Structures are given as structure tokens and as C-alpha cells.
Amino acid sequence: MSNLLHELENNEAILLMYLAGELPEEDRVEVEQMLANDPALRAELAELTVLQDGVTGIMERVDAKSDLSRREAIVRQVSRALTAARLQPLRTESAPAETARPRLRIAWWAYPIAIAAALLVGIMLLSDNHPMNLPAPQSNQFVDSRDSFQPQATAQIFPDDLEKELISLNSEGTGLFGTGSPDLDR
Amino acid sequence: MTLMAGKSSVPLTKPGPTHPAAEGNHPPDALLVDRLRLGEAAAGESLVRKYYQPLVRYLQRLVGNEQLAEELHQQTWLSVLEHLGRFDARNVSGGFKAWLFRIATNKANDHWRSAGREKAAKHGLKQITDETLPAADFRMEGSEQEMKLKRAIEQLPEAQKQVLMLRYYSNLKFIEIAEMIGCPLNTALGRMHKAMLKLKELMAD
Numbered sequence: 599m600s601n602l603l604h605e606l607e608n609n610e611a612i613l614l615m616y617l618a619g620e621l622p623e624e625d626r627v628e629v630e631q632m633l634a635n636d637p638a639l640r641a642e643l644a645e646l647t648v649l650q651d652g653v654t655g656i657m658e659r660v661d662a663k664s665d666l667s668r669r670e671a672i673v674r675q676v677s678r679a680l681t682a683a684r685l686q687p688l689r690t691e692s693a694p695a696e697t698a699r700p701r702l703r704i705a706w707w708a709y710p711i712a713i714a715a716a717l718l719v720g721i722m723l724l725s726d727n728h729p730m731n732l733p734a735p736q737s738n739q740f741v742d743s744r745d746s747f748q749p750q751a752t753a754q755i756f757p758d759d760l761e762k763e764l765i766s767l768n769s770e771g772t773g774l775f776g777t778g779s780p781d782l783d784r
Numbered sequence: 785m786t787l788m789a790g791k792s793s794v795p796l797t798k799p800g801p802t803h804p805a806a807e808g809n810h811p812p813d814a815l816l817v818d819r820l821r822l823g824e825a826a827a828g829e830s831l832v833r834k835y836y837q838p839l840v841r842y843l844q845r846l847v848g849n850e851q852l853a854e855e856l857h858q859q860t861w862l863s864v865l866e867h868l869g870r871f872d873a874r875n876v877s878g879g880f881k882a883w884l885f886r887i888a889t890n891k892a893n894d895h896w897r898s899a900g901r902e903k904a905a906k907h908g909l910k911q912i913t914d915e916t917l918p919a920a921d922f923r924m925e926g927s928e929q930e931m932k933l934k935r936a937i938e939q940l941p942e943a944q945k946q947v948l949m950l951r952y953y954s955n956l957k958f959i960e961i962a963e964m965i966g967c968p969l970n971t972a973l974g975r976m977h978k979a980m981l982k983l984k985e986l987m988a989d
Contacts, residue, residue, distance in 0.1 A: 611973040620957050646977075653980050656987055657952055660930045661841060672854055673836055676861050677829040683865050 603628060609639060613646050813880040814873055821868055832861060835881070839888055842953035845937055846892045846945065856895060860888045878960035885954045886964045889946060896942075936986035944979035947972050 603625040606612045615621050616629045633640050811830070819827035839860065843853035864871075864887060873879045937945055943965075950961045962972035 605969065606973070607970045608974075610977045611970050614973050614976060615958060618958060620959065649980050649984055652984050652987075653948075654952070656929075656933060656983070660933045663930060668854075669836055672840070672857070673829065673833050676832045676858050677825065679858055680828040680832070680861055680865055681825040683862055 609642055610646070613639075613643050616643075617647065617650060817868070817871070817873070817880055820865075828861075828865070831880075835884060838953040838955075839884065842885065842949050843888055843892060845934075845949045845953070846889075847895065848934055848938055852895070856888065856891045859891050860884070863887050863891065877963045878956050881954060882956055882960050882964055885950060885956065889950070889965070932987060936983055939986060940979055940982055944975045944982070947975040948979040948983070951976060 602615075602622060603612065606615060612629060616626065621629065633643060813831070813834075816827045816831050816834075820831065836857075840853055840857050843856050843860075844850055847853055847856065864884060867887075871880070871883055873883075876883045937949075940948070946965060947961060950956060950964070951958070954961075956964070958972055958976070959969055962969045965972065967975075
């Protein structure tokens with residue numbers, strides 16, 4: 599006797615396994631010997647066979663009448679769901695650039711500063727101080743070489759009396775444009 | 785003396801062309817599973833087609849509702865796909881089929897767990913409507929026996945129902961069923977025997 603038959607606790611268990619054909623050959627032979635010698639066990643087996651056939655018959659009949667016409671539609675639906683589920687991670691992996699693209703973030707305080715700057719530029723343009731009101735430089739003020747830059751250019755910008763005053767101040771050593779200005783040397 | 789040898793008797797499994805093993809010329813499960821792992825959608829469809837009938841019937845008998853059974857059927861397959869990477873046929877007694885039916889069983893159990901109270905309420909309501917709507921029964925004359933079976937199955941204890949339906953629809957061996965539901969072989973066989981007795985009795989009424 600194998601371990602399996604030895605482990606089965608009662609006749610129903612042994613007979614169910616026997617009827618199902620799930621006993622090893624050695625056990626099956628053993629059970630047939632038991633059946634040959636025991637009429638009560640034979641009667642029990644016959645009863646169990648009728649019961650099993652009856653239940654199988656009921657379920658077969660019911661299943662045969664039961665409608666499974668949606669089979670194709672469901673198989674396709676499930677297959678589509680499987681394909682979609684299978685492809686989903688692939689889709690997200692294949693298009694990371696779109697989702698991972700960093701977005702330009704502008705701080706909230708930049709907006710009032712930008713507006714203020716735009717207003718300032720607008721005011722300057724409308725006022726007399728904008729650079730277009732400065733006297734236009736004459737075409738002969740600049741020549742090709744930097745070394746030949748002429749000092750007369752400044753004389754065109756400042757009035758004569760103011761220029762003289764500035765020159766005199768500089769020559770007196772006040773250092774207005776002289777070397778040694780701490781701000782310029784810094 | 786002639787005895788009813790095990791192989792020649794009628795085991796309680798779903799016979800005929802609807803049985804998964806006999807249905808169509810499908811390649812072996814192991815091959816289809818490998819192809820599905822590689823992302824071949826056709827292999828998935830073959831598996832769904834192969835197990836459609838026993839799996840949907842099994843779920844229908846467990847939950848007693850066709851629409852819910854179809855929903856759980858879909859959830860089962862999505863779960864199969866999700867965990868396919870971890871499935872190893874060598875570690876599962878009964879192979880892919882046992883694994884598939886285990887997932888389906890878990891889905892049905894999860895459903896009942898999450899809707900335990902709702903089920904009790906619906907059951908009560910159903911008893912009332914079944915009794916007070918004879919016209920509906922008349923309309924379903926063709927499926928009267930199915931309704932009777934459905935009611936009889938509903939009256940079986942959950943554990944007995946599970947073993948009976950697994951045995952009938954999955955065609956798994958008793959030892960595989962016991963392993964799947966996590967009980968000793970003797971317990972599974974005892975549940976099977978009690979379920980058959982009760983079902984026969986209820987259907988005879």
C-alpha cells in the first residue's frame with residue numbers, strides 16, 4: 599500500500615479517488631481487492647457512482663442549455679484588454695521625452711519687475727531724455743584708427759564755457775577725470 | 785468479478801468538446817505562456833479562448849451572476865498578465881490551469897469579501913423577488929433547470945461549492961485542488977462528497 603491510500607481517512611475519500619482514477623496503480627489494485635472482499639464497500643461504490651453521474655448529468659444538461667453566445671465578443675474584449683495592458687508600459691517607456699520635458703518656471707516677482715521696466719522704457723521714450731534727443735555725432739568725428747581719435751569731439755558736445763571750466767578744474771588737480779579715482783580703479 | 789475500475793467510471797469533470805483539454809487544437813499551455821511573456825498578443829488570445837468556457841462557467845457558478853462572472857473573468861486575465869513574470873509552472877501543481885483557476889477563485893473571494901453585506905442584502909431581496917414573480921419564472925421556462933441548479937448551488941456552503949465547481953470545470957486532480965485551496969486532501973474529498981449529496985438532494989426537491 600502506498601502512502602496516499604494510507605493517508606485517506608474514510609471510504610468516501612478512497613472511493614472518490616478510485617472513481618476519479620487518481621490512485622497510483624498499486625493503490626488501485628489494493629482497492630479492487632478490498633471491493634472484491636467487501637459487499638458493503640461495493641454497495642457504497644455503486645451509490646457514489648450513481649450520485650456522481652447524477653450531478654454530472656444535471657450540470658451537463660444545464661450547461662448545454664445555458665447561453666454562451668457572447669463568447670466571441672468576450673474573448674475579443676479580454677484579448678484587447680490584455681493587449682492594451684501589455685502595451686501600456688511600453689507606450690510610457692517609449693515616450694519619456696514628452697512627459698519628462700522640464701517646464702520653464704518664472705518666479706511670481708518677475709512679473710511686476712518686467713511691468714515696471716516696460717513702463718520705465720515707455721516713459722523714457724516719451725520724455726525728452728531719450729537717447730534720440732542727443733546731438734547726432736558728425737560723420738567726420740571718427741576715423742579708422744583709435745590712435746587718431748580727436749579731442750575736438752568733446753567740444754561738439756559740451757558748450758565752450760563749460761568745457762573750459764572742466765579743463766581748468768582738471769588742470770588744477772581736483773582729479774575729476776584724473777587717475778586715482780577709487781571708484782574707477784576698483 | 786467485474787468491478788468499476790477507476791479509469792472506466794465517470795469522474796466528475798466536464799466532459800465533451802467543451803472541456804479545455806479537448807477544445808480546439810491549441811498549443812500546450814507552457815508554449816502559449818512563454819509566447820505571451822514575450823508580448824505576443826495572439827498567444828494571450830489563444831489562452832483566453834481555450835479557457836473561456838470552463839472559467840466563465842466556474843465563475844458563474846461561484847458568484848451566481850453572469851455579468852459579474854464576465855467582469856471577474858476579465859479581471860482574472862489582467863491579473864494573470866500582471867503576475868505572469870512570477871509564474872513558474874514547476875512550482876505550481878497543476879501548471880498554468882491550476883494557477884489560472886486559483887486567480888479566478890481569489891477574484892471571486894475578494895468580491896465576496898468586499899461585498900459581504902451587500903450579498904446578504906441582495907440574497908434576501910432575490911428570495912423575495914423569486915417568490916413574488918412567477919411570471920418571470922414562466923418566461924424563463926427554458927432555463928428553469930438552470931435556475932434550480934443556481935439556487936441549489938447557492939445553498940451549498942462556500943467551501944463545498946468551490947471544490948465541486950473546481951473539480952467539474954477545471955478538471956484538476958483532487959490533490960491539485962486541495963493544494964490550490966490550501967486544505968488537506970481528505971478535507972477536499974469530504975467537501976466534494978458532501979457537496980454532491982446536498983446538490984442531488986436539492987435538485988430532487
